[in-house]
Amino acid sequence: MIFDMDIETLPREDLEALQLKRLKTLCERVYANVAFYRRAFDEAGVKPADIKSLADVRYLPFTEKQDLRNHYPFGLFAVPKDNVVRIHASSGTTGKATVSGYTQRDVNNWATMMARSLTAAGAGRRDIIHVAYGYGLFTGGLGAHYGAERLGATTIPVSGGGTRRQAMLLRDFGATVLCCTPSYSLVLYETALEAGIDFKDLPLRIGVFGAEPWSDEMRRDIEAKMGIKAIDIYGLSEIMGPGVGIECVEAQHGAHLQEDHFLFEVIDPETKEPVGPGEVGELVITTLTKEAQPLIRYRTRDVTRLEYTPCKCGRTFARMVRVQGRSDDMLIIRGVNVFPSQIESILLETEGLTPHYQLVVEREGNLDTLTVQVEVDEKLFSDEIRKLQRLEGKIQKNIKEFLGVTALVKLVEPRAIQRSEGKAKRIVDLRHV
Template sequence: MIIHREETFAGKQMEELQLERMKKTLEKVYENVPFYKNLLDDYGIDVLKFNRLNDLTEYPFTTKEDLRKNYPFGMFAVGKEKLVRIHASSGTSGKPTVVGYTKHDIEQWSQAVARAIAMGGGKKGEVLHNAYGYGLFTGGLGLHYGSEMLGMTTVPVSGGNTNRQIQLIQDFKPAIICGTPSYTLNIAEKMESLGIAPDNNSLKYGIMGAEPWTEKMRLILEQKLGIQACDIYGLSEVMGPGVAMECAEGRNGLHIAEDHFIAEVVDPVTLERLEDGEEGELVFTSLTKEAMPLIRYRTGDIASISRDACICGRTTARMSRIKGRIDDMLIVRGVNVYPSQIEFQLLSTSEVVPHYQVFINTSGSLDVVTLHVELNETVYKEASFSVNHAIAQTVARKIEQRLKSALMISIRVKVCAPNTIPRSEGKAVRIIDQRKLNSYT
């Protein structure tokens, strides 16, 4: 087990390091990013008077909308001649958010991800199968550079072409597979259909992230692939993967790279900082970024922070696994529901497989929510290959009752035939909001 020095800093030692780096970051953004200079001047804040970490609560937040308004390079603290790479979001809900990296940023990022991979079981000399997407998405290249920094042999297979993925796993014999939980499940199910048993592959560990996933999903992936699966967290606006990582020993929260980031949890409505253990919106402040440091960036991700001791020996704060995103939250007849809560109930239902989509539409003035789930092959055969059979409809009612009992919501469930719900080759698309589609027709 590799534990880096910064991961064992005592409370005061880490605070001193963070304070030193925070002062430099504030001076950098004030001097080099017009957005921050104007914002901090408007708030009457003097960055030279930052003397305590708690002073951060006096600073305004940065939002994704701020990044979009300053598209493409308005948030950069260095000139374009110092950039070595640019990543960007898909921009499906507006202008993409653009992130820049200097050579130093790439090195820092690679080291953080190397630390994360080691935390999840990776070792120098082993093979890592990287099924995260490459390109403007930070997942693929983030894990790639971290794997190489750790000294692993990296297979840059990216997402998609599942049959080829399986062939490479069989031939190259990787110890670790990296990818989104939904696409890794896709690989696992395909291997299962080909008769490849969990004890007939080389995989020992899995590093999954880029989307919320449940403990039930973890158990399914571990059973189907014969691995120990750990959660990795990151977001392109802050760095990419490696912001936080579960350790293979504890798997009870993700260790935050506190030497690179200050993490907070705030109430998403009042924006007041919450105490450790309270659930709210994650907020991150950069400490080591050169090209694009962010101050109090609102992630939209829902989690909590703990500072309890971990059995692995690391002393960094840990964040809970992501419960969901604020913008993915459904409000069903006044009740707030996250897709991960629906997923948990589905994974407790043996008659269906772990693939689903939630469709939102309107009927008159009311929103109508329909959950599409997929029967497993055995039940589908028992139902005489019909989703309208009494057996299939009984499964639908069973899931509706579970959702009603556990989440206090009424959602119509539509059962589908096996292999009819689209499989993910990257991040899973769980919410289909047809209200938005209909507004353009």
């Protein structure tokens, strides 16, 4: 099913005409109302009237996350604060929080985008949607909540935490859709088993998972254990929140992007020039309809590629292939670029390992070292030490062969790696400690 048939199936020519019209209006609005963008446009030598085609977006200035921090809290707002009905913000764990404001129209558009997303995932108004993303300043919980209500489904606003209780509520309330991070779904699964609850015995049939990178191997693991369809959803708090893109249940191949509300580019993160069609690079997003805090060419740092081939679901929106990692979270180990998701794929292809792992980066002398700590399952942990050592050697060999980096692999006992109720902490960087 498709939520907005007229929009989500627009011919590309009509969609691009709509994008261009909205891009021109956006440029005029930010130039008139946001001092930061007026200066940035002037420094780049471009005026709103210079935008004649979608390709002209390349002449506009980029926006970086640091720009949001530099203008904390409301310096990038394009409307009077009286018109702002909601404010969200990032955690600010790596610096000042990044703030995002919303007018009532922004909130309504967001709810519609999330309703579209849930429909693409296979949900409908008769579903019971258990929202285990965090509520509050984090965009995940309320984004999914408003979308579920806009869809007309029954919404359970559980938020994060209280994992054992959540497992029981999933059983007692008969939820059919679960919204949370992929790593937390596995924590829920483990906790439920300890409480005597097997998710395969429940009505649960769909998982809408996002807010952290995850691999197809983790997807298969979740689907096999929980007996559900695991759907990847994409979003950024700076742009809007969850619902910027989502996979369709028919194909599960790339997230359909909400192109009537956003303009997407893929650039080389070093040269900042556009890459060729279908090539991998950094995703850049321009918000075409955001009123309170529109952003021009926001550098997401997410590394991916776009596909424009027709999808069997009927949607004409471009698809974003699963994010491979982040250009700023990428590890460089002795000159080799490594993303956690690449390591994860190798680990989850190995029988006897769990999806719980951490990458520990240290510096010995002038050289960086990488240690991969991964939990083994209960059965394997009880095996003889020699067998475990052979498995460590096999994983090290696979990482070296596939990624070209030497890593020390340490198999650890079940539950040795700390669980998270939000985003899993995959990287422990001790080089600057």
